[in-house]
Amino acid sequence: MKKIFYLFLAFFGLGCNFSQAQVQKGSVLIKNATVLTVTKGNLESADVLVQNGIITQIGKNISAPNGVQSIDATGKYLMPGIIDAHSHVALDVVNEASAPITSEVRMKDVVNPFEIGIYRALAGGVTVSHAMHGSANVVGGQNATLKHRWGAKDPADIIMQDAPRTIKFALGENPTRVHGRGNGIQPRSRMGVEAVIRNGFNEALQYKKAWETFAAAKNTKGNTLTPPVYSERLQTLADILDGKVIVHCHSYRADEIYMLINVAKDFNIKKLVFQHTNEGFKVAPEIAEYTMGASVFADWWAYKMEVYYSTAFNAAILQRNGAITSINSDSAELIRHLYHEAAKTQRYGSLTDEEALAMITINPAKQLGIDDKVGSIEVGKQGDLVIFDSHPLSSYAVPQMTFVDGIKYFDIVADKDDQRQLVIATEMVEPIYLRANEEAHRCMQDVEIYLDAFDVAFLKENH
Numbered sequence: 001m002k003k004i005f006y007l008f009l010a011f012f013g014l015g016c017n018f019s020q021a022q023v024q025k026g027s028v029l030i031k032n033a034t035v036l037t038v039t040k041g042n043l044e045s046a047d048v049l050v051q052n053g054i055i056t057q058i059g060k061n062i063s064a065p066n067g068v069q070s071i072d073a074t075g076k077y078l079m080p081g082i083i084d085a086h087s088h089v090a091l092d093v094v095n096e097a098s099a100p101i102t103s104e105v106r107m108k109d110v111v112n113p114f115e116i117g118i119y120r121a122l123a124g125g126v127t128v129s130h131a132m133h134g135s136a137n138v139v140g141g142q143n144a145t146l147k148h149r150w151g152a153k154d155p156a157d158i159i160m161q162d163a164p165r166t167i168k169f170a171l172g173e174n175p176t177r178v179h180g181r182g183n184g185i186q187p188r189s190r191m192g193v194e195a196v197i198r199n200g201f202n203e204a205l206q207y208k209k210a211w212e213t214f215a216a217a218k219n220t221k222g223n224t225l226t227p228p229v230y231s232e233r234l235q236t237l238a239d240i241l242d243g244k245v246i247v248h249c250h251s252y253r254a255d256e257i258y259m260l261i262n263v264a265k266d267f268n269i270k271k272l273v274f275q276h277t278n279e280g281f282k283v284a285p286e287i288a289e290y291t292m293g294a295s296v297f298a299d300w301w302a303y304k305m306e307v308y309y310s311t312a313f314n315a316a317i318l319q320r321n322g323a324i325t326s327i328n329s330d331s332a333e334l335i336r337h338l339y340h341e342a343a344k345t346q347r348y349g350s351l352t353d354e355e356a357l358a359m360i361t362i363n364p365a366k367q368l369g370i371d372d373k374v375g376s377i378e379v380g381k382q383g384d385l386v387i388f389d390s391h392p393l394s395s396y397a398v399p400q401m402t403f404v405d406g407i408k409y410f411d412i413v414a415d416k417d418d419q420r421q422l423v424i425a426t427e428m429v430e431p432i433y434l435r436a437n438e439e440a441h442r443c444m445q446d447v448e449i450y451l452d453a454f455d456v457a458f459l460k461e462n463h
Contacts, residue, residue, distance in 0.1 A: 023149065023157050025053030026406030029064040030385065033073035036392070038080055038354060038361050039376040048078060050383030053405035058379060073387050076400065079357065080376050081127025081384030082338050085295040085364035086248070086275050086328035088132060089117040089146075089335060090158065094445040095134035096141055100179050100187060100196045103167060104232035105141035107131050111155040117332040118158070119150045119419045122410040124336030125386035125399040128160065130328075130368055132275075135170035135250040135443040136178045138187060138196040142167050142236065143248065145368055147384075148402075150409045151421070164369035167240065169197070170250035170443075171260065173306050178447055194259055201267050204237035246271040246292065246369055250443060252306045254282035261290050273367045275328070277318075278310035284321035292367050293324025298341040299348070315359060316349020326364035330443060343393040356393055 028050050035043040035058065047062040048055060064070040088094050093110045096102045111131065121129060127148050133141035145163035152158050171193055180188025187193045210228040217223045239245045247264075251257050251274045261283075264272050270292075274280060277294035278301050280287055287294055296318070301310035311317075318325040327342055329335040342360045345351040351359075365375025374384050383406035390397045402410035 023152075024405070024407055026383070026403070026408070027051045027053075027065070027068045028383070028403065028406050028408070029062060029068055029070045030073050030078055030387065031062070031070060033076050033078035033387065034391075035377060036077060036079040036353075036357060037377040038357050040378065041354075045074075048377060048385065050385070050403070050406035053383050053407075055377065055379055055381050055383055058377065071387075071401070077388040077391055077397075078377070079125075079386050079388065079392055080361045080381075081374060081386055081402065081404065082125045082360045083326075083364040083368070083375060084121070084126050084129040084329050084335050084338060084360075085273075085326045085367050086132055086330045087121075087129035087146075087335060088134070088330070088442040088445065089121055089129050089332055090115045091131050094132075094442055095136040095447050097134070097136035097178050097447045100137055100175060100185070101139040101200050101233060101237075102133075102137050102141055103139050103200075103236040105133070106144070107133055107141055108144040108155070108159050111144060111146065111159060113149075113152045113155050113158045114421045116420050117335070118146075118148050119410070120332070121335045122148050122150055122402045122404075123399060123412070125339060125388070125392070125402055126335055127384040127386070127402060127404045128365075128368075128370070128374060129335065130166065130248070130364075132166075132248065132443075133168035134445055134447070135168070135174040136447045137168075138170060138175045138179075138193050139200055139237070140168035140170060142245070145370065147404055148409065149404055149407075150419070160370065162370075162373065164246055165239070165244060166246045166248055166368065167236065168250065169247055169260070171256040172250075172252055173304065174250065174444060190256060193256070194263065197260070197263055198266075200237055201241060201263075204234050204241060207231065207234040208238045208241070240269060240271075241267060243269075243271055246273060246367075248273045248275050248295075248367075250275050251280075252276055252278045254279035258283050258286060261286055265290065271369075276307075276330075278307050278314065280323070281311060281314045281317040284318045284323055287318065288322040288324075291323075293326070293363065294318055295326040295328045295364065295367060297330070298327050298344040312344065312348035315345050316351055319345075319349070319351060319355060319359075324363050324366050325359055326367055327359045328364070332442070339388075339392040339397060339399075340395065343395065346393065353391075353393060 031047045035046040049057040092112045096105045131144045143166040145160040147160045217225050272291045274294040277296050280294045299312040301307045338360045342356045345356045362375035365371035385403045387401040388397045
């Protein structure tokens with residue numbers, strides 16, 4: 001019987017190793033490039049060697065080991081793979097808009113590796129994106145950090161399995177109109193949003209205490225306690241309180257940003273990143289002192305009332321106040337142009353090349369908790385790299401090749417024109433939808449029914 005048991009374990013172990021081996025790692029030597037390391041300065045006519053997915057050497061006159069492809073990047077620029085800290089690419093569903101708190105749902109369960117947006121992101125030099133739940137809920141679902149391994153068929157293969165857990169929160173109009181006006185439940189006001197968060201965490205504290213009491217009494221003689229009812233929703237909130245999950249919060253107004261900072265301080269929550277953060281410049285010192293920073297749009301605002309007031313100097317002001325600042329897309333289109341978005345910080349704020357590039361590389365990596373793995377060109381980090389034909393902050397720059405884990409997934413010269421993996425035979429081109437500016441980003445995708453209910457309720461109100 002023992003032999004059968006050990007044989008089963010052996011086969012199980014092989015199965016696990018086979019599963020992990022599905023994610024390919026590559027080796028490549030890129031020679032004679034201007035290497036923009038982001039964290040260690042610039043290197044002229046330098047080489048970068050990636051072996052088995054990891055950067056192993058950086059310097060001059062490096063020779064390619066046997067079997068390793070060598071690419072001459074003379075006259076070109078090499079930078080770390082771009083990271084988008086706020087994206088919905090590769091998600092078929094974004095919002096579970098049925099309750100103010102839905103922390104039990106997980107975006108990794110609905111990742112679509114066949115979405116053409118992954119390849120288009122690679123064409124813009126983006127190697128990692130943060131696939132986020134939408135903003136219909138005060139506390140939304142758990143997000144997924146993706147590696148853009150285009151061509152993978154298993155969703156698990158594009159999920160960055162070694163990235164920390166993150167979750168989506170949302171403040172302001174989105175949760176109030178979906179739940180308050182749309183469903184007639186809390187929150188209907190900005191005060192109600194704060195109450196939902198505080199009530200949720202207080203319930204999670206009681207949940208934690210119940211399990212701690214049960215665990216303490218478990219081995220006590222004569223103990224008759226039964227275990228508490230398990231709740232994935234409350235357990236996730238408890239994990240946030242324990243520092244196991246990074247909160248990424250949809251936000252616009254300074255008063256609400258400051259409100260959540262105070263809530264986080266009250267519950268001793270350290271891992272908090274603000275998303276959008278259009279009025280972040282008003283509370284930049286507080287964001288710098290108490291949070292993991294802000295992920296912002298470069299110059300995108302005024303698409304609804306609560307986003308009416310902002311400035312293109314927002315990112316630079318946050319940066320100058322010591323806040324970790326990144327620039328994101330929240331768009332399947334803008335994701336291809338993040339290097340252009342970063343360059344705007346030089347027009348609006350006069351940031352240095354290194355500061356601007358950090359906003360799309362090492363800074364978002366810090367906010368996602370993956371800066372020990374990606375975000376800069378350093379020995380020991382993963383081989384996520386992009387070759388540009390000119391400096392990436394130039395308006396004329398065009399990505400030439402993009403590598404993930406040392407494997408080339410985009411080549412502007414060699415790739416076929418049509419990279420779609422799933423093509424509908426009766427459809428010659430992909431459908432194009434023109435949307436109002438308010439819906440240009442995808443944070444409110446899948447909540448049309450709730451918005452329709454809001455419109456009806458709003459029209460019936462007496463003012």
